[in-house]
Amino acid sequence: MGERIVVLGGGIIGLATAFECQRRGHEVVVLEKVACGGQASGAAAGMLAPFSEIGEDPDDFFRLCLESLKLYPKWQKEVKEVSGMNFEYTNSGSLHCVYHEADLLALETRQQWQGQFGAKAEILYGEDLFKLEKELSRDMIAAMYYPEESHVYAPDYVKALEEGCRKLGVKIYDYLEEVTLHSWQSEITMVAKDGRTFSGDRLVVSNGAWAKELETVLDLSIPVYPIRGQICAYNIPVGKVKHIIYTSQGYLVPKANGTLVNGASEDIAGFNTAVTEKGIRRLTNWNKNVLPFLEEEVPFHTWAGLRPATQDGYPLIGTLSNTPEIIFAAGHYRNGILLSPVTAHIVADLLDKKQEIVPLTSFSPERFS
Ligand code: FAD
Ligand code: GLY
Secondary structure, three states, rough: OOOEEEEEEOOHHHHHHHHHHHHHHOOOEEEEEOOOOOOHHHHHEEEHHHHHHHHOOOOOHHHHHHHHHHHHHHHHHHHHHHHHHOOEEEEEOOEEEEEOOOHHHHHHHHHHHHHHOOOOEEEEEEHHHHHHOOOOOOOEEEEEEOOOOOEEOHHHHHHHHHHHHHHHOEEEEEEOOOEEEOOOOEEEEEEEEOEEEEEEEEEEEEEEHHHHHHHHHHHHOOOOOEEEEEEEEEOOOOOOOOOEEEEEEEEEOOOOOOEEEEOOEEOOOOOOOOOHHHHHHHHHHOOOOOOOOHHOOOEEEEEEEEEEEEOOOEEEEEEEEEEEEEEEEEHHHHHHHHHHHHHHHHHHHOOOOOEEEEOOOOHOOOOOO
């Protein structure tokens, strides 16, 4: 029989989890302080890029990201079908570009270990590279081409997921201003600022960079903190840039609507989501070294979001051992859009007592306590 699930936070992780749990027969309520998707999820560049983002070693986090990438084709189709809404999902492939001979060894090392995980990864040099992406700076000497890396238009994906949840029967309460965990001993009880209470059998903690709020009430160390990402977008002719372009100083993602998204800073500014001139300038100053035509261009839009970072860079996913009513799905840092399907499946599998898709020990929400 389905359980009553309260999901705290209406970002991509909360909504994806609500979507999966509701369609498996649970009765889900989402509680959102402000607007669904209004924080990190709506600000993201939408890259689904485990190979570009994780270059160092094949750890459990890399495996988690890879599982999620595999789930995406089916998942995004289902979200579109259920919601009746479309959003961009482009299998563009990506180019991880380098400028110096000394960086070639790092590319080769990546290719070797990522290849063992089935990654399609090809190193392209000089003219072969420029044939694939015409506008690249000729200062580059090579790039790793990952044909499987893709991207979604994150703001539209979140909207579709919210609509999909509603269509499935998830009850979404937004603009609650403040929501706190009141008790969980006999059942989960959450209280909103206006005094309304919401109860359920289980709580999913998916309030992103704000997860630390539960530290005192749960008597648990939750080292999740916000890392601001400042980001901007150019208007360019559709098709002028074809692939996600990654360099050591930033990334560029060409969207189907003609915007070229350029991210992103990593700075500590508490919960402040303002952009600074310095933050954006650091991105735009570099861009001429990637795509020389950008020297003449000015971004038409700048914004920022708060990535939910954890002390060790891994998300918190799993049940509290002494309090199985509480499941964590938070701290997805730079990869929450990519990780949304796998997180949703893991939480639903925990509820349904199914075999875990990946081992969860490394992601235990209790590992810091
Ligand atoms: P959020 O989207 O922040 O959602 C948490 C929600 O909880 C918020 O809506 C908040 O209002 C709500 N909330 C907080 N406290 C409470 C409370 N007490 N009660 C009720 N609601 C509460 N990831 C990728 O995979 N690919 C990318 O290309 C990518 N690019 C990024 C670029 C930038 C600039 C940034 C900032 C992030 C990027 N990310 C990317 C990371 C990704 O955006 C995050 O990992 C992901 O959005 C986290 O989702 P979330 O649902 O946990 O958090
Ligand atoms: N994953 C891209 C970012 O967090 O900026």
